[in-house]
Amino acid sequence: MTAQEVADILKQRFPVAVADAAVEGPHPCVAVTPEAWHEVAVFLRDDPRLAMNMLRCISGVDRHPEPQIDVVYELIAMRAPGGAARQEPRPPASAELWQNGGTIAIRVRLPRDNPRVRSVADVWPAADWLERETFDLLGVTFDGHPDPRRILCPDDWIGHPLRKDYEFPKEYQGIPAAAAPESDSSRVTK
Amino acid sequence: MEENTLSSQPAAPGAIRTEEMLVNMGPQHPSTHGVLRLMLRTDGELVLETIPHIGYLHRCAEKIGENVTPVQFVPICDRLDYLAGMNNDHGYSLAVEKLCGLEVPERGHYIRVIMCELNRIASHLVSFGCYGMDIGAFTPFLYAFREREYILDLFEATCGARLTYNYLTIGGASLDLPEGFVDRLAWFLDYFEPKIDEYNNLLSYNYIFVKRTANVGVISVADAIAYGLTGPCLRGSGVKWDLRRCAPYEIYDRFEFDIPVGMPGGSNGIPPEVVVGDSWSRYYVRMLEMKQSVRILRQCLQQMPAGEFRAKVPRTLKLPAGEVYLEVEGVRGQLGFLVVGENKPIPRRVKIRGPSFCNLSIVPHVCRQVLLADVPAIVGSIDVVMGEVDR
Known part of the structure; x- marks a missing residue:
């Protein structure tokens, strides 16, 4: 299934929530409003035509100085041989190759000053750690997450390092930090 | 007298009082393969709950990626999965290249596949050796x-380096293969291939090893997909899925190879205790891989043409506005990169999807109600x- 077909199905089912679909280019992406995202996620997983059963990646992209943070979800449909859309708990090991049933990326645009979106950890358990990482590094709050803690930085870390306006700490727990990195442009080879 | 009663009869209910205990495993522990810390809530020998704590090796590689050019970031990629640097660079x-629309010359493609597959063998060898050591078999290591x-x-x-190569880079490879490389590689393949059977006899079918790993930490197909498992962990559960076949990239569609998956015990020489999706299956998939x-390397040597090994890459490579997400079949699973360009030499965002990160996230789900000694067997x-x- 092509990204265009996935986008058409989504647009038909959620005419309001699907803001726009940029399916041209190397990264086909459908933008969904934050309020509707959880409902769209359940549909993406459960609709037999789509059956996006694996959440591969969640990336947060800070659009600073625009007041916006994007959360991008990468999905893929893995089709069992024989066409079963959802797998039985433990089918016998099959000698046949699974099929790639199509990929799509979903973009949720959030305001930079208070980025909040409903967690999809109940839809795809893989989202549990991926959302914790996005919270840790970009400060996006996932409502309804089962374990909303930092994951890579220490629990008492201040700030979210992947924000574009993040200020490097001068010290941590009394340990002085190394000299602050130079500005972005000076590090690029001319 | 008292000893007899203990061994012959079960204790009366309530006679023995047990307490839950928190056991801290790691971050410095030989079985955690680096700096992984597991908090185990135990009751006697039984592990009731496992909580992984990660981040001890966090260097925020993604922030570095936003501050340097792609060519400068390649050496950082080496240090992500430091057992498979070639695959990360690739x-x-x-x-x-997909974002900038660069075309790699033919020979460059073959050099890349050779390096990636060699690194896959090297990494699986470490995995095989260390896993034996986790279980208590020192010799295979x-x-x-x-x-x-x-x-x-x-x-x-x-390329002069043994671990952090910075060899496969934007546009192809940074150097051509040295003189005599093809002959040395052909010799190695002839030498190495029969050794795999030897190791299977040494470790894979070893009675104690099978007892320790078969039917331990079974992951169902549904769980494996839901938790985003990829690579040998997914294939160990019986899912025949490999990006080299299911979404071919590079030139993998030119080669003939099979995709090993976990198979039920009792046939094909697999010990009868084995269940699809258990620790033994995940281990054995790597041996077969x-x-x-x-096989792939042999075909590479036959087909590899002479010629250019690197495309002409501008000295200051501007990343066009737009984004790209690309996954390759790394050694441990699907390694993904999201690169967002904005008409500048440095990207706005580099997101790395490390397969180990998602694979590890299933540990709390699997390491529940298992014996304490099974935890290293599952994590390994x-x-x-x-x-x-940690990236």
């Missing part, structure tokens, strides 16, 4: 590192590299 280079040494020597002859990598079979988990 994944990032492919993503940047020495054999594994002996063979790996030949591969590292080949890498050293090619080494054979397939040898997932084969995590913390450099990639």
Whole structure:
């Protein structure tokens, strides 16, 4: 299934929530409003035509100085041989190759000053750690997450390092930090 | 007298009082393969709950990626999954090339596949050796590192480095293969292939090893997909899914190879205790994958043309506005890179999807109601590299 077909199905089912679909280019992406995202996620997983059963990646992209943070979800449909859309708990090991049933990326645009979106950890358990990482590094709050803690930085870390306006700490727990990195442009080879 | 009663009769209910205890495993522990810390809530020998704590190796590689050019970021990629540096460089280079529309010359493609598959063997050898050691078999470790040494020597002859290569880069490879490389590689393949059967006899079918790993930490197909498991962990559960086949990239569609998956015990020489999706299956998929990598390498040597090995890359490579997400079949699973460009030499965002990160996230789900001694067997079979988990 092509990204265009996935986008058409989504647009038909959620005419309001699907803001726009940029399916041209190397990264086909459908933008969904934050309020509707959880409902769209359940549909993406459960609709037999789509059956996006694996959440591969969640990336947060800070659009600073625009007041916006994007959360991008990468999905893929893995089709069992024989066409079963959802797998039985433990089918016998099959000698046949699974099929790639199509990929799509979903973009949720959030305001930079208070980025909040409903967690999809109940839809795809893989989202549990991926959302914790996005919270840790970009400060996006996932409502309804089962374990909303930092994951890579220490629990008492201040700030979210992947924000574009993040200020490097001068010290941590009394340990002085190394000299602050130079500005972005000076590090690029001319 | 009292001893007799203890051994012959079960204790009366309530006579023995047990208490839950928190056991801290790691971050410095030989079985955690790096700096992974597991908090185990135990009741006697039984582990009730496992909570992984990660981040001890966090260097925020993604922030570095936003501050340097793609060519400068390749050496950082080496340090993600430090057992498979070639595969990381390859994944990032492919993503940047897709964004910029660069074409790699024919020979460059073959050099890349050779390096990636060699690194896959080297990494699986470490996994095989260390997993034996987790279980208590020390000898296989020495054999594994002996063979790996030949591969590292080949890498050293090619690019001067043994672990962090910075060899596969944007546009192809940074150097051509050295003189005599093809002959040395052909010799190694002939030498190495029969050794795999030897190791299977030494460790894979060993009675104690099978007892420790078969039917331990079984992951169902549904769980494996839901938790985003990829690579040998997914295939160990019986899912025949490999990006080299299911979404071909590079030139993998030119090669013939099989995709090994976990098979039920009792046939094909697999011990009868084995269940699809258990620790033994995940381990055994890696052993079989080494054979397939040898097959791919042989075909590479036959087909490889002479010529250019690197595309003409502008000295200041501008990343066009737009984004790209690309996954390759790394050693531990699907390694993904999201690169967002904005008409500047440095990207706005580099997101790395480390396969070990997602593979490790299933540990709390699997390490529940298992014996304490099974925890290293399960974590070892997932084969995590913390450099990639923490990034």
